Amino acid sequence: MSVVFILLAMRSISRTALRDIALVCVADAIVGASFGAIAVSGGFDPWVPVVMSLIVFAGGAQFAAIGILMGGGGAVAAVATGLILNARLLPFGFAVADVVGNRLPGVHLITDETVAFALKGAGPRERHDYFWTSGLALFAAWNASVVAGALAGAAIGDVGALGLDAAFPAVLVALIMPALADRGVRVPVLTGGVIALAASTVLPAGLPVLLSLLGLLARPKEA
């Protein structure tokens, strides 16, 4: 396996970093399996979550698109919401441009997790190795687990009994919690959450998430 070869070639990765990457792979695999299972038990053909994971490779947007369609929203709303969520990949691309290269395999691996790992690296060499190791490992873990989930979902039928529908929001909570220590982030985030919750009682799926951006108006003035 070429992936294993690449991992072995990266000597600058510490044991702790490898353990952290492995833990995030496990967590993402749980989420990936639930994504595949939820999509299939929601009525999609198994190829839909599998192909989507391979060519989109962005968990939040994938869940959002599938969720909107299952909630009765249209394909346009599903794509628009997914793209708005993925707009954050734009500044990420600037942040890790030095280690990614400007071609396909590298840029496709830009995700919340791989950017976070890359930024932990001390020098250019370490940043490069952190990014590529976490990127390749996560790509393999994510897509394999989605296939497994899609196959199991068709057999199980009810992922709700396992509580897997709570896994996706739980991963997002885990990812955004550290950033909420900053008041300049916390105030607009919580305001946006209230707006989205209120809007979701009257508006169709997709729109409440977009409306949450109004929470940015509540940003405290910089000191």
Place this chain on the structure above:
Amino acid sequence: MDMPIAAIVALAAGTLAFRLAGPLLRGRVRLPPRLEALLSTAALVLLFALVVTSSSGGWARPAGVVVAGALALRRAPFPVIVIGAAATTALLRLIGVP
């Protein structure tokens, strides 16, 4: 359930464009720090709104997500947070909570 292949490809192409822009424009364009900060806050606002809207419905799921929030606040490891949320929701459903 209908998910046209065109929709998946559109989502993939747009996502790729976002990913490609930074590495391609690097050295030519530099985003002002304020815009960069605004973009990352906007991403967090959207992610939390997604948490809120995808958690609602019944009691078991929001309860699981609240447990995840409490665990994250106490700096629990990633897998503990995710499994804790799913286990809470599953247990509540097992005893008949919707």
